[in-house]
Amino acid sequence: MPRILDGAAIAVAIKQEVAAEVKLLAAQGITPGLAAVLVGNVPASEIYVRSKVQACAELGIYSDLITPSDDITTEAMLDLIATLNSRNEIDGILVQLPLPRQVDAKVLLDAVSPFKDVDGFHPVNAGRLQAGRPALAPCTPAGVIEILRRSEISIAGQHAVVVGRSDIVGKPAAMLLLNQNATVTICHSKTRNLAEITRQADILVAAIGRPGFITPEMVKPGATLIDVGINRLNTREEFDRFFLGNAKREAAFAKRGSVIVGDIDPKAFELSGAYTPVPGGVGLLTIAMLMANTVRAAKMRRGL
Ligand code: NAP
Numbered sequence: 035m036p037r038i039l040d041g042a043a044i045a046v047a048i049k050q051e052v053a054a055e056v057k058l059l060a061a062q063g064i065t066p067g068l069a070a071v072l073v074g075n076v077p078a079s080e081i082y083v084r085s086k087v088q089a090c091a092e093l094g095i096y097s098d099l100i101t102p103s104d105d106i107t108t109e110a111m112l113d114l115i116a117t118l119n120s121r122n123e124i125d126g127i128l129v130q131l132p133l134p135r136q137v138d139a140k141v142l143l144d145a146v147s148p149f150k151d152v153d154g155f156h157p158v159n160a161g162r163l164q165a166g167r168p169a170l171a172p173c174t175p176a177g178v179i180e181i182l183r184r185s186e187i188s189i190a191g192q193h194a195v196v197v198g199r200s201d202i203v204g205k206p207a208a209m210l211l212l213n214q215n216a217t218v219t220i221c222h223s224k225t226r227n228l229a230e231i232t233r234q235a236d237i238l239v240a241a242i243g244r245p246g247f248i249t250p251e252m253v254k255p256g257a258t259l260i261d262v263g264i265n266r267l268n269t270r271e272e273f274d275r276f277f278l279g280n281a282k283r284e285a286a287f288a289k290r291g292s293v294i295v296g297d298i299d300p301k302a303f304e305l306s307g308a309y310t311p312v313p314g315g316v317g318l319l320t321i322a323m324l325m326a327n328t329v330r331a332a333k334m335r336r337g338l
Contacts (some may be wrong), residue, residue, distance in 0.1 A: 037308035039185050039260075041177075041318035048180060048322040049093060055329050064220070066332035067096035068126040068152065068324075069118045073111075079130045086128065096123060108138045112145055119147040125332035126152030130326065149335050154206065154291050158293050163209050168334075170327050175207035177319025178239060178260050179214065183311060187237070187258050189318040190215035195232050197221045197297070198241030203262055228252070229296040237296075246276055246299035247287065253302045258294025259309040261302055262316050263297025276300055 056066060068090055074084045083099065091095035100114065111133075118127045127150045133139045148158035154172035162169035180188055194216035198204035205221065210219045216237065221228055232238055232252040238259050240248050246264040253259065267273050268291070276295050277283040287293050296312030303309040310316050 036303060036306045037185070038249055039187075039308055039310045039315060041181065041315040042308060044181055044184050045318040045322040046204060046325060047184065048088070052322070052325045052329055053093045057140050059329070059332065060094065064332060064336065065094070065096050065123070065297040066329050067098065067123045067124045068128060068328045069098045069100060069121075069124045071100045071102070071111075071118075071127070071129045071240075071268055072274045073102050073106060073112065073130070073133055073224050074187070076132070079132075083128075083130050086321055089325055090328075095325060098124065104134045105136075106134070107136065108141060111137055111142050111181065112162070115142060115145045118149060119145075125148065125335060126150055126328040127151055128325075150331055152324060154327065155201065160201070163206060163213070166203055166213050170331060171210060172202055173323035173327060174203050174316060175270070175322045176323045176327070177316055178207050178262065179210045180319060180323065181205075181260065181316065182258070185308065187308060192236040193217045193219070193234055193274045194237040194239065195221060195235035196335070197232065198239075198243075200241065203241040204239075206261075207241065209238070211239075218290070231311065240297035242243060242297040244297055245272065245295045246297070249296040250299065250302045250305055253305050256307040257305075258316045259298055259303060259306045260316060261296035261298040261310050261312050262310065263295075264317055265295050265297070267295055268292045268293050323327070 070083050070086055072079060087097045087099050110138050118124050127146050129142060143155045146156055148156045151159050151170050154170045159169045163171055189211060194211040196204050196208045199220050199222045208218045208220045214227050219231055221231055229252045235254060235257055240259055241262040243263060283293050295311050
């Protein structure tokens with residue numbers, strides 16, 4: 035039977051450690067602070083940001099939610115970022131993506147101080163990560179490493195195959211695995227003989243954005259499968275493709291009219307040695323790692 039790598043339990047453990055660190059900092063008169071910038075009224079973004087602000091409250095981290103309207107210009111956003119960069123009670127700046135079309139996201143993310151870049155998207159942090167220096171790493175890939183580490187799945191010497199090369203997930207995940215001494219292969223949409231490569235993976239990380247893309251034939255039996263994908267299935271046909279006869283999922287589909295599946299076909303999990311479920315796996319780590327990065331940024335900025 036494969037091991038299920040329980041993202042919820044690991045997220046709780048990380049949050050408890052962060053809360054303990056916040057207490058230690060409080061004894062020195064320091065309260066870590068996070069500014070969350072939420073532009074416009076994108077419902078999914080509102081839910082994400084609300085969860086992040088709520089996590090701050092639970093852990094004793096100060097938060098400031100800033101909500102510019104969706105007609106804000108790049109220049110006005112740059113002014114806002116400059117203010118946040120200079121505010122001493124703010125240790126982390128989070129700009130919730132996506133941004134409205136008229137705002138140049140790249141210019142904006144590059145304007146965030148690398149010291150306050152708790153999403154780890156700034157080129158300085160990407161470079162530091164690549165150079166193997168201490169860096170604020172992007173939260174989702176950092177969560178992948180925490181899952182492996184805390185589940186005592188060895189990384190050094192293993193062949194890790196990462197499918198997906200986005201700046202937010204695939205590339206930093208590959209870099210973090212390399213820094214942990216895995217032998218890393220990065221695959222993407224132009225990769226030839228993809229299944230041949232994924233079948234060599236001891237650790238397979240899927241960050242593609244396509245429901246159930248990694249099929250059982252693409253997996254080496256006994257491999258560790260890390261599924262970063264979050265894909266919503268809205269139709270009966272899509273649902274049946276993955277979950278026909280699954281009573282628990284059927285109930286969820288009947289209740290909400292949709293269910294979530296990752297980038298790995300759930301049938302492939304049965305072949306694995308261990309896997310992260312969707313939901314209940316990597317997704318739950320992202321906010322915990324954001325909290326951890328905020329405390330880390332607070333300490334780093336003060337030379338602690
Ligand atoms: P993305 O920016 O769209 O990148 C997708 C990557 O997959 C690209 O590198 C693309 O290759 C590759 N790809 C697409 N089709 C492929 C194919 N047929 N064969 C091989 N590779 C293929 O997506 P992302 O932001 O990295 O997100 C990936 C997934 O993770 C999504 O499901 C997203 O919802 C999820 N996610 C979850 C969290 C979380 O858990 N909190 C956070 C972020 C993202 P090219 O570069 O060649 O186009």
